[in-house]
Amino acid sequence: MRLSGKRSIITGAAKGIGRAVAQRFAAEGAMVTLVDQDADAGKETTESIRGTGGQATFIHADLTDESAVRDMVVRAREWMNGIDTLINNAGLSITNDLLDIELDDWNADLEVNLSTHFLCTRAALPVMIEGGGGTVVSMSSVNGIWAIGETGYSAAKAGLISFIQNVAVRYGESGIRANVICPGTILSKRCRDNWEGKAGSIEKLKKWYPVGRLGEPEDVASLAVFLASDESSFISGTTVTIDGGLTAGNRFFGKD
Numbered sequence: 001m002r003l004s005g006k007r008s009i010i011t012g013a014a015k016g017i018g019r020a021v022a023q024r025f026a027a028e029g030a031m032v033t034l035v036d037q038d039a040d041a042g043k044e045t046t047e048s049i050r051g052t053g054g055q056a057t058f059i060h061a062d063l064t065d066e067s068a069v070r071d072m073v074v075r076a077r078e079w080m081n082g083i084d085t086l087i088n089n090a091g092l093s094i095t096n097d098l099l100d101i102e103l104d105d106w107n108a109d110l111e112v113n114l115s116t117h118f119l120c121t122r123a124a125l126p127v128m129i130e131g132g133g134g135t136v137v138s139m140s141s142v143n144g145i146w147a148i149g150e151t152g153y154s155a156a157k158a159g160l161i162s163f164i165q166n167v168a169v170r171y172g173e174s175g176i177r178a179n180v181i182c183p184g185t186i187l188s189k190r191c192r193d194n195w196e197g198k199a200g201s202i203e204k205l206k207k208w209y210p211v212g213r214l215g216e217p218e219d220v221a222s223l224a225v226f227l228a229s230d231e232s233s234f235i236s237g238t239t240v241t242i243d244g245g246l247t248a249g250n251r252f253f254g255k256d
């Protein structure tokens, strides 16, 4: 098993990509602490992992709340007897076109998509360092590396790249590796519901992707397993896109 004994926190783990990451981590032998603001879905995912023999617990928390984050890390550390891996995955897209954005929405985008990663990392790092090191992964987006709308979300996702570089450089000597994942369109339920509402748009989207399909949460989970495992021990401070070739360029991009 590739993550045997790795004590892992996964945020936004109730649904979508985070759920797939938590399931794969547990299947690869990790102990997983799932964290989410959605208690029902979080408990259901945790039970599904336990049902297949995985070691999992759920912590209900709104990660925009600083004291809830500190409490979450204390409880995760207690349950797992340490922390080796932090997967910052919680996120949410709020804003769209720049001229339509209210300041509150802009701030909310930055708070969820950037500041929760800061809060969780700041709280977990001392525990990881005390235990000899570990790995941090933040879920950004292709929106963080090129402009395709959702302005506040994109700015926050771009901020994660710099944030994680800083973590990697400052704490590398303490045994910390930190990396960013930038997914293209991944068909989590939220994403599928969003695009299926628009006639023909999943089919239209597929044309933009050189591999001819959109991503599945399990695609991202495979990458997260690699980045959390010792197989990637010389990879730090980098940004890995997982987008079926989308950001390499495509002659259909933006066309109907």
Ligand SMILES: NC(=O)c1ccc[n+]([C@@H]2O[C@H](COP(=O)([O-])OP(=O)(O)OC[C@H]3O[C@@H](n4cnc5c(N)ncnc54)[C@H](O)[C@@H]3O)[C@@H](O)[C@H]2O)c1
Pocket: 011, 012, 013, 014, 015, 016, 017, 018, 035, 036, 037, 038, 061, 062, 063, 064, 089, 090, 091, 092, 093, 112, 116, 139, 140, 141, 142, 182, 183, 184, 185, 186, 187, 188, 189, 190, 191
């Ligand atoms: N699905 C995609 O196409 C796609 C593409 C690029 C990046 N991403 C990123 O991947 C991550 C997961 O996306 P997804 O599609 O699985 O979304 P999702 O909505 O299915 O899952 C996100 C989870 O985060 C939780 N969450 C949100 N805010 C929270 C908070 N303040 N405190 C605690 N939990 C919170 C939600 O309850 C939810 O369970 C996000 O960071 C997203 O930006 C997704």
